Amino acid sequence: MPDSDGGMRRCQGITGSGKRCERLIGPSQTHCYSHDETRAKERRENASKAAKARYATPCAEIVAVREQLSTLAEDVRQGKVTTAKGAVVAQILGVLLKTFEQARKQAEFDEIRVEMGELREMFERQREARNNYG
Numbered sequence: 001m002p003d004s005d006g007g008m009r010r011c012q013g014i015t016g017s018g019k020r021c022e023r024l025i026g027p028s029q030t031h032c033y034s035h036d037e038t039r040a041k042e043r044r045e046n047a048s049k050a051a052k053a054r055y056a057t058p059c060a061e062i063v064a065v066r067e068q069l070s071t072l073a074e075d076v077r078q079g080k081v082t083t084a085k086g087a088v089v090a091q092i093l094g095v096l097l098k099t100f101e102q103a104r105k106q107a108e109f110d111e112i113r114v115e116m117g118e119l120r121e122m123f124e125r126q127r128e129a130r131n132n133y134g
Helices: 037-078 083-133
Strands: none
Touching (some): 037 083
């Protein structure tokens, strides 16, 4: 079904806000990547890979921070670093560790958001089917 913008077709999907999707699609398509039911598994896998990639980088950094804390503790114990400086550095490294936790939580949230969007789309399709046939 051509639209009024020069024959370009728009996705037939419904967004999470209940409005029709505005994305342009090819002539043989009815839905964009985000709303194509046949690509739901692919979207889930891509979201999972993205989340895992976000977790991978901080992991090496967490190990490095642990090593720094261990070295710092030993340096303070041996008197190479004052307790005041050691405390400040340990506090800064602790804040850095908290940022890794926040990044992990954000990645989990992003993955859940994708899954919720897919569930909304599935629910809308089921509701439309009931309305059209029931």
